[in-house]
Amino acid sequence: MVHIAEREVQLPEAVISKLIKIAAEDKSVLSLGPGEPDFPAPQPIVDFTKQFADKCNHYSAPGGRKELKEAIIKKLKKENGIIAHPDNIVVTCGSQEALLLATACSCDVSEQVIIPNPSFLGYLPLFELFNAFPVPLQLHEKDDWNINPDDLKHLIDPKKTKVLMLNTPANPTGNVLSRKLLEEIADIAVQHNLYIFADEAYEKLVYNKPHVSMASLNGMEKYTVTFQTFSKSYAMCGYRLGYAVGPKLLIDAMTKTHIYSTISAPTISQMVGAKVLGMDAKYTEAMRKEYDKRRKVIVKRLNQMGLPTVQPNGAFYTFSNIKDVTDDSFKFAFQLLKEAKVAVVPGKEFGTYGEGYIRCSYATALPRIETALDRMEKFVQKHKR
Numbered sequence: 001m002v003h004i005a006e007r008e009v010q011l012p013e014a015v016i017s018k019l020i021k022i023a024a025e026d027k028s029v030l031s032l033g034p035g036e037p038d039f040p041a042p043q044p045i046v047d048f049t050k051q052f053a054d055k056c057n058h059y060s061a062p063g064g065r066k067e068l069k070e071a072i073i074k075k076l077k078k079e080n081g082i083i084a085h086p087d088n089i090v091v092t093c094g095s096q097e098a099l100l101l102a103t104a105c106s107c108d109v110s111e112q113v114i115i116p117n118p119s120f121l122g123y124l125p126l127f128e129l130f131n132a133f134p135v136p137l138q139l140h141e142k143d144d145w146n147i148n149p150d151d152l153k154h155l156i157d158p159k160k161t162k163v164l165m166l167n168t169p170a171n172p173t174g175n176v177l178s179r180k181l182l183e184e185i186a187d188i189a190v191q192h193n194l195y196i197f198a199d200e201a202y203e204k205l206v207y208n209k210p211h212v213s214m215a216s217l218n219g220m221e222k223y224t225v226t227f228q229t230f231s232k233s234y235a236m237c238g239y240r241l242g243y244a245v246g247p248k249l250l251i252d253a254m255t256k257t258h259i260y261s262t263i264s265a266p267t268i269s270q271m272v273g274a275k276v277l278g279m280d281a282k283y284t285e286a287m288r289k290e291y292d293k294r295r296k297v298i299v300k301r302l303n304q305m306g307l308p309t310v311q312p313n314g315a316f317y318t319f320s321n322i323k324d325v326t327d328d329s330f331k332f333a334f335q336l337l338k339e340a341k342v343a344v345v346p347g348k349e350f351g352t353y354g355e356g357y358i359r360c361s362y363a364t365a366l367p368r369i370e371t372a373l374d375r376m377e378k379f380v381q382k383h384k385r
């Protein structure tokens with residue numbers, strides 16, 4: 001008889017996958033759900049892929065290919081102000097796998113991990129899978145979804161807290177942490193000897209506010225594991241290519257564990273990735289500009305229709321307050337899907353403190369966004385309490 005481990009049974013079922021399935025099957029649905037770029041991979045990436053198609057049938061070194069690590073080292077220095085050596089890097093199947101390896105290698109059972117809430121829905125189950133103990137750090141709309149350092153200090157248990165999860169630019173709120181706030185958080189981390197997991201998946205998608213890497217702050221490379229990916233910056237989600245940068249001891253442990261998870265990230269993706277990091281920045285910049293255009297439209301319209309929305313400074317999401325319609329974000333999302341044929345993601349998917357909000361993605365063509373917003377506006381007018 002098949003037995004499913006308790007650990008898996010306890011994992012939450014992501015509602016987002018149900019919504020995406022309905023949206024994909026019903027062509028009349030306009031989806032503001034996607035968490036991935038709608039753009040095709042830029043042409044040079046397609047060309048590199050073809051160029052390497054007959055040279056990539058072998059495994060790569062578990063830590064990552066030499067030429068890719070060299071390209072990552074250059075990129076980190078130039079773009080992030082992070083000084084790294086090959087021993088500080090492990091190349092993985094997307095940054096999601098890097099997060100999994102880092103958790104497996106740094107958290108013992110019941111050690112505490114502080115996780116902003118709401119935050120990316122991939123974090124919480126990951127820590128639970130390894131029996132670490134997640135502690136939610138509530139983020140507030142009134143703070144523009146920034147982390148409040150005093151709230152953070154109050155959550156730290158000197159004996160048990162091991163890791164602080166950070167995500168800037170953030171999914172789902174679009175929040176970008178300022179250098180000043182990062183410095184305050186860094187002081188707290190050093191004082192309490194915390195590891196910082198800095199997820200920078202959306203590092204290149206910022207609008208009006210610079211992206212600052214935690215590991216670039218004075219001395220913070222000793223405390224920080226940085227997670228970066230090719231998925232969002234280059235529209236390469238399907239290549240499953242990401243990497244973690246951190247202290248050698250932890251990266252060695254992650255590389256060892258990587259052999260038992262996937263052996264190596266796909267060889268073809270790594271060969272392409274090494275070239276992509278040297279590619280002209282204009283391709284990413286063209287996508288960023290288009291997202292920015294959509295961002296301006298969607299934020300304005302959501303606020304006008306009575307769904308207050310903090311200005312996001314990064315990523316490709318808006319996070320709107322729906323409390324004038326209902327407090328129940330699942331009810332809102334499913335009713336909107338049924339009546340207006342628009343898919344959005346309920347805020348509660350991103351943690352209990354996301355309840356009362358919805359996430360809309362603007363990784364969808366502008367005319368489709370505009371039609372979806374027209375439909376949403378009618379829905380909100382009808383259901384406003």
Ligand SMILES: Cc1ncc(COP(=O)(O)O)c(C=O)c1O
Nearest residue numbers: 094095096120171201229231242
């Ligand atoms: C904040 C954040 N981190 C990490 C990931 C994982 O991305 P990937 O595994 O494609 O690098 C995602 C995907 O949506 C994300 O939104």
